[in-house]
Amino acid sequence: MSMEAPANWLPASFDDVFAQISTSGKKVKTADVLVKGKFPVVDQGRKFITGYLDDAHLVVADDKPLIIFGDHTREVKWINFSFIPGADGVQVLKPHPEMDGRFLYFFLRNLPIESKGYARHFKIVKDATYLVPPLAEQTRIAAKLDELLAQVDTLKARIDGIPALLKRFRQSVLAAAVSGRLTEEWRAQHPGEIDQEELIQARRLTLGSKESSCTAPGGICDGPAEIPGGWIGCEFDLLCEIKHGYAFESEFFSDSGPIVLTPGNFTESGLLDFKKKRVVRLEGEFEQKWVLNNGDILVVMTDLSPKKLILGKAVCLTSNDVVLHNQRIGKVVPFSKQVSKDFLRLALLAPKTKQIVDETATGTVVQHTSPKKILAIPTLLPPLAEQTEIVRRVEQLFSFADQLENKVNSAKIRIDHLTQSILAKAFRGELVPQDPNDEHASLLLERIKAQRAAAPKAKRGRKASA
Known part of the structure; x- marks a missing residue:
């Protein structure tokens, strides 16, 4: 390794500045660790401590401090306490007593080691040149x-x-x-009212003979809170309907064609992500029936994400492509011109609305809601x-x-x-x-080399005879 350094810094090898500490028979798997215990378990992961165990026989017994290098992860950890090493990839290094251990820890953190994925990287550490100052x-x-x-x-x-x-x-x-x-304050200077009869009539004209999904069809109610002047309390059922998308089967999917929105395209931030898009081959009137328009408000009916954060998430579509939606996405359509789609989206995103969506959701691994449940949620309309x-x-x-x-x-x-x-x-x-x-670094390195030469050589065990 090439590094710019002062002239009085001298090169040394790994063996000059480190000794390796054996962890043979002491490593434990992550699945075996506990939440609490006497000794912390340290592995090569980014998290500093993986868990705990009480088995003193697994503790690495040596003078502290020590340094852990993650063979696969390249993580470098400073260890100044008794610990149990995690599974594969943990290399335990003991700084030479003539060296400042903290200096070596930072040196390893600065060592340029290009990631090789889950391959091993410790050879780079062993082959590196260590620049030693006084x-x-x-x-x-x-x-x-x-x-x-x-x-x-x-x-x-x-x-x-x-x-x-x-x-x-x-x-x-x-x-x-x-x-x-x-x-x-704005409302005090701009008083206004809602034509409640028009809202009810617009809903009836749109739904016709279709069965209502609301417990109080098209009704005016007290709403979720104190009602400001000129506002009304109601359920979403009075304001809009939510139309499911189509349940596209495998034969529809193709290499080219319109984009089909699924829950996987929705993000917690309220944006649509088209990187993982799916497309279908459709024809004629069937295709037009499911095409979405710029400005359409869409809401997630099924949450497939691990953190369950997008269930009920309402997003405004902005796309120049031809876009459709599957059965797990609902299209929010206001009944009346007195209801703004953009305001509806805010009302659907409101914390109280989200709370009710989560409380009434079904499923464990995959959570579901429905138009009926969302439309029954109380809200306020200005x-x-x-x-x-x-x-x-x-x-x-x-x-x-x-x-x-x-x-x-x-x-x-x-x-x-x-x-x-x-x-x-x-x-x-x-x-x-x-x-x-x-003191010049050369004197330091001379002492280290002399100590290495005087140290007893490790004995190699004989191979068993055949």
């Missing part, structure tokens, strides 16, 4: 890195907490929007002008949150680069000043 300088470098990287970690922790704050902010905005708090104002304000506030989130993501990247920049600077000899009074 011991006093090693200690100064390690102390400075501890100080600077602790500050970076603090900054990173604060940055990592911002997405959760933004999520809560968006939820608060939605709650304020659908309760009337967001436009309270006059159309106020709906428009609410949508405008929510979009403005969400745009602000999106901009901040983009800045946070950029900051995360810069912080990750900052850690590597600090490490690189340290091992170019630029982080702390050199001191001409330090």
Whole structure:
């Protein structure tokens, strides 16, 4: 390995600075660890401690500190406590007592090791050239890195907490929007009313003789909360219908044709992801019946995601392609011109609505809801002008949150680069000043080599005779 370094830093081999600690007969599988126990189990994964066990016979017994290198993962861990090693891939290294162990830990973190997937990487560590400064300088470098990287970690922790704050902010905005708090002052200056009879009539004209899915068909009710002036309380059943998509069977799918939206295209952020798109070959009137339009509001009826976060998620379609939807996606269609599709989407995304969707969902591994269940959820409806104002304000506030989130993501990247920049600077000899009074590194390496030469050679066991 080639590194820029001061002239008084000398090269050394792996065996000069490290000894390997055997873990034979001590490694445990992740499946065997416990949530609590006397001794922590440390493996090569990103998580620092995998679990715990009480078996003292499995503990790696040696002077501390030690360093773990993940043969497959390239993870480097500083160990200054008694531990049990995890399964395959854990390489336990003991720094030479003449070296600063913390310096070597940071050196390994800075070692450029290109990922080979799940292949082994330890050979690169063993074949590397280790640049050795005077011991006093090693200690100064390690102390400075501890100080600077602790500050970076603090900054990173604060940055990592911002997405959760933004999520809560968006939820608060939605709650304020659908309760009337967001436009309270605006409403005082722009009073309005809803033609309730027109709403009921529009619903009847649309549904005709179709059986209602609502427990109180087309009724006006108290709603989920105190009703602001000019608003009405009702169930979604009065405002819209939800139309299922088509249950496309295998013979419909093709290499080219219209895109079919499925729950897999929906994201928690409220966007549609077309990377994993499926297409079908359709013809004539059948195809046109299921084609969606830009601006259509779609809602997820079946959640296949591991975290169960998109059930009931309402998304506005924006696509120039021909798009259809399958039976697990509902299309939200307002009955009346007094109801804005964009406001309906906000009402469906509101925390209270999502809570009821989750509470009434069925299934364990895969969760389901239905148009009937969603349409029976109580909600509030403001006059159309106020709906428009609410949508405008929510979009403005969400745009602000999106901009901040983009800045946070950029900051995360810069912080990750900052850690590597600090490490690189340290091992170019630029982080702390050199001191001409330090003992020269050559004397340190001479002592290490002399100790290695004087150490008893490990005996090799004889092979059993045939």
